[in-house]
Amino acid sequence: MKKLIPFLAIALIWACKEEKQTAPSIADTMKTYTIEQMMDNEAIGGGSFSPDNSKLLISSNRTGIYNMYTVPTAGGEIMPVTQSDSSSVFAISYFPKDGRMLFRMDGNGDEIYHIYLRDTDGSHKDLTPDEGARANFYGWTKDKKSFLYASNKRDKRFTDLYEMDLETLTPKMLYKNEDGYFLGGLSDDKSYLSLIKPINTNDSDLFLYNMSDKSVTKINENQSANSPEDYSPDGQFLYYTTDEGSEFAKLMRYDIANKTSEKVMEREWDIVGSYFTENGTYQVTYINQDAKNVIEVVEVASGKKVDLPSFDNMDITSVGFSQNEKWMRFYAGGSHTPSNLYIYNLETKEQKKLTDVLNDEIQAQDLVSAEVIRYKSFDGLEIPAIYYRPHQASAETKVPALVWVHGGPGGQSRQNFSSLIQYLVNHGYAVLAVNNRGSSGYGKTFYQMDDLNHGDKDLKDCVEGKNWLAEQPEIDSEKIGIIGGSYGGYMTMAALTFTPEEFDVGVNIFGVTNWIRTLRSIPSWWEAQKEALYKELGNPNSSDSVRLREISPLFHTDKVTKPLIVLQGSKDPRVLQVESDEIVAGVRKNGVPVEYVLFEDEGHGFVKKENQIEAYSKVLEFLDVHLKGDEGTPIEDGEPMEMESE
Numbered sequence: 001m002k003k004l005i006p007f008l009a010i011a012l013i014w015a016c017k018e019e020k021q022t023a024p025s026i027a028d029t030m031k032t033y034t035i036e037q038m039m040d041n042e043a044i045g046g047g048s049f050s051p052d053n054s055k056l057l058i059s060s061n062r063t064g065i066y067n068m069y070t071v072p073t074a075g076g077e078i079m080p081v082t083q084s085d086s087s088s089v090f091a092i093s094y095f096p097k098d099g100r101m102l103f104r105m106d107g108n109g110d111e112i113y114h115i116y117l118r119d120t121d122g123s124h125k126d127l128t129p130d131e132g133a134r135a136n137f138y139g140w141t142k143d144k145k146s147f148l149y150a151s152n153k154r155d156k157r158f159t160d161l162y163e164m165d166l167e168t169l170t171p172k173m174l175y176k177n178e179d180g181y182f183l184g185g186l187s188d189d190k191s192y193l194s195l196i197k198p199i200n201t202n203d204s205d206l207f208l209y210n211m212s213d214k215s216v217t218k219i220n221e222n223q224s225a226n227s228p229e230d231y232s233p234d235g236q237f238l239y240y241t242t243d244e245g246s247e248f249a250k251l252m253r254y255d256i257a258n259k260t261s262e263k264v265m266e267r268e269w270d271i272v273g274s275y276f277t278e279n280g281t282y283q284v285t286y287i288n289q290d291a292k293n294v295i296e297v298v299e300v301a302s303g304k305k306v307d308l309p310s311f312d313n314m315d316i317t318s319v320g321f322s323q324n325e326k327w328m329r330f331y332a333g334g335s336h337t338p339s340n341l342y343i344y345n346l347e348t349k350e351q352k353k354l355t356d357v358l359n360d361e362i363q364a365q366d367l368v369s370a371e372v373i374r375y376k377s378f379d380g381l382e383i384p385a386i387y388y389r390p391h392q393a394s395a396e397t398k399v400p401a402l403v404w405v406h407g408g409p410g411g412q413s414r415q416n417f418s419s420l421i422q423y424l425v426n427h428g429y430a431v432l433a434v435n436n437r438g439s440s441g442y443g444k445t446f447y448q449m450d451d452l453n454h455g456d457k458d459l460k461d462c463v464e465g466k467n468w469l470a471e472q473p474e475i476d477s478e479k480i481g482i483i484g485g486s487y488g489g490y491m492t493m494a495a496l497t498f499t500p501e502e503f504d505v506g507v508n509i510f511g512v513t514n515w516i517r518t519l520r521s522i523p524s525w526w527e528a529q530k531e532a533l534y535k536e537l538g539n540p541n542s543s544d545s546v547r548l549r550e551i552s553p554l555f556h557t558d559k560v561t562k563p564l565i566v567l568q569g570s571k572d573p574r575v576l577q578v579e580s581d582e583i584v585a586g587v588r589k590n591g592v593p594v595e596y597v598l599f600e601d602e603g604h605g606f607v608k609k610e611n612q613i614e615a616y617s618k619v620l621e622f623l624d625v626h627l628k629g630d631e632g633t634p635i636e637d638g639e640p641m642e643m644e645s646e
Helices: 007-015 035-039 419-426 444-448 457-471 487-498 515-520 524-537 544-550 553-559 577-588 609-628
Strands: 044-049 055-060 067-072 090-094 101-105 114-118 124-126 135-140 146-155 158-165 171-175 182-186 192-198 204-210 216-218 226-231 237-242 250-255 260-265 270-276 282-289 292-299 315-321 327-334 337-345 351-353 371-376 382-388 399-405 430-434 475-485 506-509 564-569 594-599 642-645
Touching: 035 419, 035 609, 044 090, 044 315, 044 327, 044 337, 055 090, 055 337, 067 090, 090 135, 101 135, 114 135, 135 182, 146 171, 158 182, 158 524, 182 226, 192 226, 192 237, 192 524, 204 226, 204 237, 237 270, 250 270, 282 315, 292 315, 371 457, 382 419, 382 457, 399 457, 399 487, 399 609, 419 430, 419 609, 430 457, 457 475, 457 487, 475 487, 475 609, 487 506, 487 553, 506 609, 515 524, 515 544, 515 577, 553 577, 564 577, 564 609, 577 594, 594 609
Parallel strands: 226 270, 399 430, 399 475, 475 506, 506 564, 564 594, 594 642
Antiparallel strands: 044 055, 055 067, 090 101, 101 114, 114 124, 135 146, 146 158, 158 171, 182 192, 192 204, 204 216, 226 237, 237 250, 250 260, 270 282, 282 292, 315 327, 327 337, 337 351, 371 382, 382 430
């Protein structure tokens, strides 16, 4: 980016009537957008082909809440299929041979998903009506006469595998899970089922279950992270990823008859997924390359890579194929633009853009492209991060900044579009999304570095991210805050509690504040991974509780001296509302400015536009007063404004 010309210099040039005029920079011409404008970008997902390939079934939040829509593959108007105004509706798939559809809903964010049928006459039916039980779609059977799904209706702790007959719409159990496995995929001939047993949050064992004789064969030899991907079209091999013997996950295939494994693909980054298309013509593989998806499509018969469409300053983020494998739908976007849906003919190589999700009122050039940077932490460890620099930032026009911390704890900030980040950046806040030690995507060693060490070295990585920001000429080093959701919300509170002078404000979005309670209140359906979580974070029912109390901000609120805003959904099953209630009450006792924004109809993440608008506008108002220092009405000490949205 070109250095901005100071106003005085411009005035001198005009006064001297120089013939050459400097072209206006983006900062001179950019517009500042309201939260309503920024959240009016449409978010879409999915893309199931209709049996005749004439339509795609997608999810969209264009009305303010997610519903199902169809879009013609030839291009044309997106048509609504459902019109929910309360719980979000997410499309699953067209039926393979007719116009019926499957979708899923939960109860305003409680994550108790049910699978619904939308019939051709427009009527809806809950196919998994068991109260309090979750159901997850697992795919269509090869003969297309049924679909597979997982449910914990028998035992809320464990997930069993069921098959739903499409004619009678009655389920039958295929696998009774009594040993705490995660379910993988069922082979096309229904002979084998892959199973995963978590060891810790870094490692898991992989097994193959014989549906006939009920024998179980362990596939991996040593402790490692293993994940089943797909069976070969001929059914002879199970493809899986593993980081056994290496830092990054590679793709393997297991010979079911001979019980031997061999490596089939390896890259310099994690291979995070691989599958075969309907008839086995193509194999699709996803690589997590420096916090963004890289997709490789290979023609199985020839072994040749398929040339995918390319775009300037955008990447293809996901792909899907029609049953006849002549068409591919894909999404393309980037950190500076929301992803649009495209259709691509694999024979003619023609492509068509089917959506335009960026709000018409927003000029694309006003949005910011992120830059991947790396900085050294306190012990010399290199920390990757994603930097969003406002167009208006310069050495002459310094801006405040935020350290953004992802969820997890083993999550990853990625090079994806975020309306909230772009909104903050558009209003003059630089954002550094840190991938502190313990983040996924940077090798097994890096991923394990925060085990039983949360709130310590990972927090120091965030502090060093703040220090990196402070060294940038365009940053006001006296105005740097910290923001994050879920585990990132915990890191926000840990920063304000354990390093109270490092950050100037904190934005806690449904963050953990009491690890003992959170780990004891793990949702029942997480039973299979509970022990794995305990191995990483600590067992709250053992002597680990002493350390867990020490790292829980709730018990140290007297140390918080900087302004805080807390946002929470009351339906959140992961981080309970009481976590936010109590941290707000504790910090208020210090006379510190605190604001609390509570939504009665949201869970772990805000999905309704009206709530996003309210939440993020409150965040900006808070930052403008307490970080940027703009004139406004500050919150009275100890008397924050609490808001509820019905």
